[in-house]
Amino acid sequence: MSGRSEYRGNKADNGGERRNEAGRERNRGGSGERGFSTTAPSARKRKADPARLTAWEVLRAVTADDAYANLVLPGRIRANHLDKRDAGFATELAYGALRGQGLYDAVLARCVDRPLDQLDPAVLDTLRLGAHQLLSMRVPSHAALDETVSLARMVVGAGASGLINAVLRKVAARELEAWIDLLLEDVADDVSAAALRYSHPEWIVRALRQSLVAHGREVTEINDLLEADNLAPVVNLVALPSLGSLDEAFENGAEPGTLAPDSAYYSGGDVSRLSSVRAGTTRVQDAGSQLVARALAGIQLPDGGRDTVWLDLCAGPGGKASLLAALAAERDATLTANEPTPHRAELVRRALDAVPEETWMVTVEDGRDFGDELNQGRFDRVMVDAPCSGLGALRRRPESRWRKTARDVAELTVLQGELLDAALRAVRPGGVVAYVTCSPHPGETVAVVQDALARNKDARLLDTAAALDAVTITGAAGAANPMEGGGSTIQLWPHVHSTDAMFMALFTRTETPAGT
Numbered sequence: 127m128s129g130r131s132e133y134r135g136n137k138a139d140n141g142g143e144r145r146n147e148a149g150r151e152r153n154r155g156g157s158g159e160r161g162f163s164t165t166a167p168s169a170r171k172r173k174a175d176p177a178r179l180t181a182w183e184v185l186r187a188v189t190a191d192d193a194y195a196n197l198v199l200p201g202r203i204r205a206n207h208l209d210k211r212d213a214g215f216a217t218e219l220a221y222g223a224l225r226g227q228g229l230y231d232a233v234l235a236r237c238v239d240r241p242l243d244q245l246d247p248a249v250l251d252t253l254r255l256g257a258h259q260l261l262s263m264r265v266p267s268h269a270a271l272d273e274t275v276s277l278a279r280m281v282v283g284a285g286a287s288g289l290i291n292a293v294l295r296k297v298a299a300r301e302l303e304a305w306i307d308l309l310l311e312d313v314a315d316d317v318s319a320a321a322l323r324y325s326h327p328e329w330i331v332r333a334l335r336q337s338l339v340a341h342g343r344e345v346t347e348i349n350d351l352l353e354a355d356n357l358a359p360v361v362n363l364v365a366l367p368s369l370g371s372l373d374e375a376f377e378n379g380a381e382p383g384t385l386a387p388d389s390a391y392y393s394g395g396d397v398s399r400l401s402s403v404r405a406g407t408t409r410v411q412d413a414g415s416q417l418v419a420r421a422l423a424g425i426q427l428p429d430g431g432r433d434t435v436w437l438d439l440c441a442g443p444g445g446k447a448s449l450l451a452a453l454a455a456e457r458d459a460t461l462t463a464n465e466p467t468p469h470r471a472e473l474v475r476r477a478l479d480a481v482p483e484e485t486w487m488v489t490v491e492d493g494r495d496f497g498d499e500l501n502q503g504r505f506d507r508v509m510v511d512a513p514c515s516g517l518g519a520l521r522r523r524p525e526s527r528w529r530k531t532a533r534d535v536a537e538l539t540v541l542q543g544e545l546l547d548a549a550l551r552a553v554r555p556g557g558v559v560a561y562v563t564c565s566p567h568p569g570e571t572v573a574v575v576q577d578a579l580a581r582n583k584d585a586r587l588l589d590t591a592a593a594l595d596a597v598t599i600t601g602a603a604g605a606a607n608p609m610e611g612g613g614s615t616i617q618l619w620p621h622v623h624s625t626d627a628m629f630m631a632l633f634t635r636t637e638t639p640a641g642t
């Protein structure tokens with residue numbers, strides 16, 4: 127990557143479409159000129175563009191109500207009757223403004239005459255939307271400004287729209303790269319510089335740098351990783367084995383997946399248009415999640431013994447459980463999918479609905495209880511997709527990076543270790559346990575593995591990298607991390623594999639625990 131890449135916003139979210147209706151925007155066209163309306167804000171049109179209004183409503187729900195953007199957005203798109211193109215624009219605008227919030231706030235702080243926390247939060251959200259359009263979207267400056275001021279008149283009133291007009295004119299005075307250069311003049315170290323440029327909290331930049339090193343990669347990859355977090359992931363589909371088909375997806379322009387078998391990349395918009403997706407036999411699932419489920423199902427049991435009783439200990443909302451259950455059904459095995467939170471357990475039931483019902487059951491228990499005497503040695507294959515910080519899936523939840531704290535990680539590691547211990551008791555000697563996180567953080571990954579091996583003398587780490595490679599289309603995922611004492615773990619990365627940063631360690635048990 128060249129030394130000077132920029133925060134690029136979220137251009138993939140609308141499939142690269144440009145809006146060109148009257149009063150909307152087209153490609154900036156490379157002239158770099160920034161012409162503005164000479165009409166005073168108070169005299170401009172009052173009606174807000176529905177796509178921008180939708181994005182604003184999403185930001186307000188996130189900021190004021192702690193909502194999740196991906197859950198709020200579809201409802202607002204429907205309520206505002208957006209067509210496909212406007213829905214794409216609203217998505218790019220809302221997600222880009224949320225991802226870029228750290229950088230845009232730094233820019234805005236230079237353009238507002240008071241601390242940002244003294245602004246009405248609704249005004250600040252409007253300014254963030256304006257900044258994203260001006261600095262990172264292919265929207266001509268005059269359209270970005272006029273439309274944002276029109277939006278402001280409607281949602282925060284004429285008085286505030288004057289302030290917004292004045293501030294956004296200052297923002298528009300520089301291109302993004304010039305803003306970054308200016309802001310970097312006050313930044314002394316690499317971590318702060320990367321945090322600013324790629325709009326991440328500093329503690330996350332530090333944690334991801336440590337993660338790269340802990341998994342045998344170069345710390346210099348950090349910029350590529352942070353940049354990948356700012357790109358919208360392409361929708362990945364999986365056809366459930368013996369149940370689903372990708373034919374309809376391919377007819378609608380999907381491309382075959384390059385990592386996971388029977389998968390596809392789909393960029394045709396609303397995926398629920400596909401009847402197999404509606405039927406639940408084809409599912410949206412990140413290729414990394416597909417691979418770890420397939421690796422657990424695919425690895426040969428070390429003793430070649432019984433292989434019919436499978437457990438997914440932390441199953442909600444059911445993504446991996448549905449793939450595991452379909453794989454189990456093909457081999458006359460059954461899957462117990464456990465999820466302690468009742469409403470998430472209901473999501474698991476729905477996810478499993480397309481799989482023959484005699485293949486699976488859902489339980490609603492604390493996963494740690496599976497370590498009790500009743501369950502000891504009961505299962506042949508166990509998935510522990512542990513609750514984690516989600517630092518490997520920041521690109522999916524645009525607001526999440528601003529909500530997480532370093533303390534979240536510390537709190538989760540204890541639970542992660544307890545769940546892995548329970549799984550290592552619930553599996554029979556000669557069976558296999560997969561410990562999985564969608565975080566590369568060393569505290570949640572390699573440290574949990576090492577501590578579990580130290581506590582469970584009958585547990586042995588397997589060659590996880592070989593098991594992953596065996597189910598990868600290319601035959602070599604390039605995610606191996608050999609561990610001292612034997613065996614390996616794997617770490618996938620958004621900037622290398624275009625997947626979430628999934629971690630997996632496969633274990634077996636060599637004998638029944640002492641005392642049983």
Ligand SMILES: C[S@@+](CC[C@H](N)C(=O)[O-])C[C@H]1O[C@@H](n2cnc3c(N)ncnc32)[C@H](O)[C@@H]1O
Pocket residue numbers: 415439440441442443444445446447464465466467470491492493494511512513514545
């Ligand atoms: C990373 S998610 C699992 C994702 C899921 N495997 C999938 O592919 O859709 C972790 C899940 O663990 C659940 N969980 C939290 N505490 C748990 C516990 N004590 N025992 C079992 N599961 C737990 C959470 O409710 C959450 O649904």
